[in-house]
Amino acid sequence: MNNSFPEVLSFIRTIYGKEYIPLHRPVFEGNERQYLIDCVDSNFVSTVGSQVDDFERQIAKFVGTNFAVAVVNGTAALQIALQLAGVRPNEEVITQSVSFIAICNAISYNRAKPVFVDVDLDTMGMSPDALDTFLRQNSTLRDGYAYNRKTGKRFAACCPMHTFGTPCRVPEIVEVCEQFGIPVVEDAAESLGSYISDRHVGTFGKLAAVSFNGNKVITTGGGGMILTNDEKLAHQAKHLTTTAKVAHPYQFIHDEIGYNFRLPNLNACLGIAQLEKLKKILKIKTEIQSLYADFFNNKKWEFFSAPEGKTSNYWLNVVLMSSADERDAFLEYSNSQGVMTRPLWGLLSGQAMFRDCQGDDLLNSKWLEERVVNLPSSVPQNQFFKLA
Ligand SMILES: *Cc1c(COP(=O)(O)O)cnc(C)c1O
Numbered sequence: 001m002n003n004s005f006p007e008v009l010s011f012i013r014t015i016y017g018k019e020y021i022p023l024h025r026p027v028f029e030g031n032e033r034q035y036l037i038d039c040v041d042s043n044f045v046s047t048v049g050s051q052v053d054d055f056e057r058q059i060a061k062f063v064g065t066n067f068a069v070a071v072v073n074g075t076a077a078l079q080i081a082l083q084l085a086g087v088r089p090n091e092e093v094i095t096q097s098v099s100f101i102a103i104c105n106a107i108s109y110n111r112a113k114p115v116f117v118d119v120d121l122d123t124m125g126m127s128p129d130a131l132d133t134f135l136r137q138n139s140t141l142r143d144g145y146a147y148n149r150k151t152g153k154r155f156a157a158c159c160p161m162h163t164f165g166t167p168c169r170v171p172e173i174v175e176v177c178e179q180f181g182i183p184v185v186e187d188a189a190e191s192l193g194s195y196i197s198d199r200h201v202g203t204f205g206k207l208a209a210v211s212f213n214g215n216k217v218i219t220t221g222g223g224g225m226i227l228t229n230d231e232k233l234a235h236q237a238k239h240l241t242t243t244a245k246v247a248h249p250y251q252f253i254h255d256e257i258g259y260n261f262r263l264p265n266l267n268a269c270l271g272i273a274q275l276e277k278l279k280k281i282l283k284i285k286t287e288i289q290s291l292y293a294d295f296f297n298n299k300k301w302e303f304f305s306a307p308e309g310k311t312s313n314y315w316l317n318v319v320l321m322s323s324a325d326e327r328d329a330f331l332e333y334s335n336s337q338g339v340m341t342r343p344l345w346g347l348l349s350g351q352a353m354f355r356d357c358q359g360d361d362l363l364n365s366k367w368l369e370e371r372v373v374n375l376p377s378s379v380p381q382n383q384f385f386k387l388a
Contacts, residue, residue, distance in 0.1 A: 004299065005333045011295050012339055015288065016380050020338045024316060025378045026219045027281070029387045032273040039269040047242075049265025055272050059210070059225050062275070063192070063200040067234030069226040070263035070271075071241050074189040074211025077224035078106035080240055080261065081207040082157055084226075084233050085183040087112050091156035092148055092358075094134070094182070096126045097349040097365045099161045102211075103187055104348050112156060115148070116349045116359030122307045124318070124368060125168020126160035132176045134360050139180060146180035150358065158182050162191035162201050164374070165217070165315035166306045170204040171196065185209070188227070192217050193282040193313035202227045207237075212267075217281060217313050218274035220267040280387050282313055284379045289314040292375065316374045324370040331373065344372035 012021065039045055052070050060068040071077050087093055089111035095103050097116040107114045118130040139146040139155060146155045158177050160168050170186060177184050184205030188194075192210055194201045202208035207230075212223035226237045239245075244258025289305070289312075296303035296319060304318035321327040327343060334341040347369050349359050379385055 009339050021376045023340045024215045027379045030273050030277050035269040035273045045266040046264050047262050051265050051268040055268040065227045066229045069237040071224045071261040073222050074224035075102040076261045077209035077226045079109045081185045081209050081226050082110050085157045085185050087156040091154045093157045095159040097347045097362050114357050118362050118364050121364050123166050123168045124163035128169050128172035128176050135180050144181045155182050157185050159185045161187035165191045165194050165313040167194050167196045167201045167310045190315045195311040220271035223263050223267050277387050284385045285314045317377045319373050320371040342374050344369050
């Protein structure tokens with residue numbers, strides 16, 4: 001075992017205490033309980049209720065999009081966003097291999113196939129340079145659309161992700177995609193509260209998806225949001241996710257195959273209470289990141305900080321180990337000591353269902369896969385980090 005490991009854990013315990021330390025837990029120190037009780041008392045716990053609309057308006061206002069449509073989870077948000085971006089069966093969607101499985105599942109639900117391009121090391125998100133190179137080498141333009149030279153299929157969308165909350169170079173990605181007629185759908189599942197200059201992520205592409213799963217920056221229990229500035233797309237998103245019912249006081253007429261993806265009102269109530277604390281949560285998460293950064297400053301491992309001009313919500317903190325062996329030793333040690341740490345997701349290009357999908361060399365992705373370790377990143381529950 002590496003003799004610096006105990007030092008890392010004792011530092012983590014100065015922030016999070018002696019008990020078992022999870023990677024990321026939610027905090028309910030505000031109006032959560034009260035709003036949930038009010039919601040139950042009102043009887044509007046399910047698919048009808050005004051808090052869903054309130055929550056949507058508040059999220060739209062926070063991120064600065066014209067519209068936000070609440071859904072049952074982030075994966076459903078991605079699925080519908082891809083459909084509305086124009087993804088059809090037998091088409092291809094470009095995404096990054098460093099990501100959570102949800103994006104590949106959402107692509108598959110649309111009966112399309114993922115194609116993987118590499119990430120930048122300094123953001124861990126999709127590299128616009130890798131994307132540009134890939135498209136130049138592998139696509140032909142026809143009638144303003146880009147087609148894969150190998151498969152003949154259309155590149156119907158591009159889905160970059162803001163990894164662990166750090167914004168990727170999405171303005172450049174949008175620029176590249178514009179030259180190839182490809183709409184951008186941002187996977188902003190992890191990045192509520194992250195900005196490029198003053199602009200919130202999830203506002204650069206045609207559509208974006210956010211998640212409110214229990215381990216994200218704020219939670220609705222389970223939940224997600226589709227973001228867009230386009231009024232027509234927002235209406236379609238609401239329509240598709242609410243069984244595509246034609247508005248009528250009592251008749252049930254549906255004009256396409258829709259989904260029952262509406263966020264229950266109960267979950268929206270939890271979300272509204274969480275949102276009241278979001279700015280404070282973000283401030284504390286930034287403080288945690290700088291405490292880690294100071295600690296790792298004179299250590300042999302590189303600790304991840306967002307590049308200049310980009311504000312990360314620091315959803316999950318990252319330290320880079322020197323090798324896969326050292327990473328495994330640290331994961332083994334820390335988890336056996338009751339400090340939850342975890343490696344990067346297994347690359348999506350390596351998952352059984354997507355192993356045959358096209359991609360570039362994915363050099364940075366593979367490099368990160370061997371070295372990334374996520375450290376505990378919750379808002380600590382002690383008197384030094386008060387949410388009140
Ligand atoms: C959490 C997450 C999702 C999916 O969100 P769910 O609400 O869990 O369905 C999608 N993409 C990424 C990158 C995520 O981290």
